[in-house]
Amino acid sequence: MTTTMEPVRVAVPASRGLLDRVLKMRELAILAVLVLMLAATQIDNSAFLSQQGIKDLLLNATILVLVAVGEAMVVITRNVDLSVGSVLGITAFAAGDFLQGGGNPLLAVVLAVALGAGFGLLNGLLVSIGQVPALVVTLGTLYIIRGIDSIWIGSREITAGVLPTGFIDFGHNGLSALPYLAVLAAAVLVAVAYFLRNYRSGREFYALGSSPEAAGLAGVPVRRRILAAYIACGALAGLAGALYLARFGNVDSGTGSGYELTVVSAVVVGGVAFTGGSGSVYGVALGALLLTSINSVLPSIGVSSVWVQAIDGILLLVAIAVDRILALRVAGILRKRAAETRSARHG
């Protein structure tokens, strides 16, 4: 199995260009909506894209981007992880508790990531070995982890006062408009995207999501890949938990409740189909940026926050509609090409 860890050069046939272009349109569409929205807001309110404004936009998106990228890896394999909100909450508290006792900030982050990966392993084992639908399993772990959280934490909370100043500063400082947290998230994003696109094992995530049976028959180690996806998802939720602590400086037993729905929204808006096997993490990052930016745009132009959820919902429906149309078009292209090949052979 060592060969799987090396990038494979896949020769892309010229005929696939059209297909690639159709699929890329999906990400470009989100980017276009995002740019249009930010530009319009900037025209309305010139303070919006100030240095502080850009920094805030990036910081607001960071945590969601990290969790959504992990979630996307799971969704690509035609599974789902609903426990990410609970994992984020418990890892944030674990990191805070460790720091409160005088721990090293770097170790606190490692601890959060390891704890998250541990919960990911649990989810992955239940889903891959138990062969139980991921929706049910992770709904169960959502409640179990939240329950552990409530019992362990009770009414305790971590406040900014007990955290090292350096750790809190890391949560909002950066190189001019570019916050450290966003740099970290971008590095994770690029690494995951490279893995999914260029490694054999990364491509197998997609194969698995397109058709688990076919992938199994083709020799893809199904269980191992699903396990890996869940561990990565848990670890990223853990990392996000540590960063949440740095950013907000406050964690209690309710932290991260309901976050899974925001994460799933970002994944779907970002173009990862819930039926698995398609989409890219760049799209997901754009989706996350789009969703968090809407929440910044509306207050900035003075629209009441009650509209936020309705707008998020409309975006979701639009994203799903676009995906459906794209899927039909892709299917049409493939059918046409197959017909051409057949007629060429006969003629």
Added chain:
Amino acid sequence: MTQRIAPAGRLGVALAVTATVALGLSACGGTTKSSTDKAASSAPAAAAGSSANPNAPTKTGLTVAFLPKQVNNPYFTISDNGGKAALTTLGESYKEVGTNSGTDTAGQVSYVNTLTQQKVSAIAVSAQDPGALCTALKQAMSNGIKVVTYDSDTNPDCRQLFISQASSEALGRSEVDLLGKQLNYTGDIAILSAAQTATNQNTWIGFMKDELKKPQFAKMKLVKIAYGNDDAQTSFQQTQGLLQQYPNLKGIISPTTVGIKAAAQYLSGSQYKGKVTLTGLGTPNDMRAYVKNGTVQGFELWDPAKLGSLAAYAATALASGQITGATGQTFKAGDLGSFTIGAQGVVVLGAPTVFTAANIDQFHF
């Protein structure tokens, strides 16, 4: 590489896993949810009308149940522990039940129904919604259970007493006064509230607006009320929006503990630190860091432990027949002194405490 287990083995594992998950789920779910329907047929409230005997002895062995808006919420834990301490002193028993979410109104209703079935002596509840609990609470009162609300009230006919943390009027006005002093009574200000439907928030905001009409606030203008839904991220973004939309903003009042700490955390890490004044209602533990680093000059709050304690004394006095909840009756509340019931069954704890760099280290809640 494709490892397969025999169908029987796989089924076995699947069953085992499903069972584990089901166990976990039932362990973490609430208690009875099925009792909600039974509450529908309820009699009108047994309102104050029967006679009170102020000299009646305080009964012992009563059970007073606290039903906060949210369990494991640090604020309510302090408050309920205050109630527990008071009840222990009096020789009563204490219990606390409640939902994990601050917006699970249906969950609160079913807890009220469960407590009614368990025939507790009194319920002290912080209502998530002024109307939704009414049917269930009236049913409890018609079964002889005394109902006291604290922190957040229901409609007045759905309970016997409301223990108010401070009069809404005093809280609303004093926050404006506090910000006025800090801003030298000049500049644009905004309010960062919780949910748009939160009863207590809206009452306080009403008094804030009224206070701002006074002549000394002529140079202070309320430009916007934003709603952060008591969520850290939303409160962050609403604060950012306020600062972007109103570049001349000088002050923010956040009458919610979640809102004020989120706003303080955002301000302390932004270019606005020290330029925009923040005040409102917060807890000393949450706000200590921001008071010490200069982001916040001062904020205020009542002592939540005293609030819970007063709710416990009031519930005991009701259950002992010393009071019925009628206006003008008085009862004793241990160290807190003697309290008189005001109009509509409201009992006010007292004036809020202002916390500044000078005194914050004396408080630990």
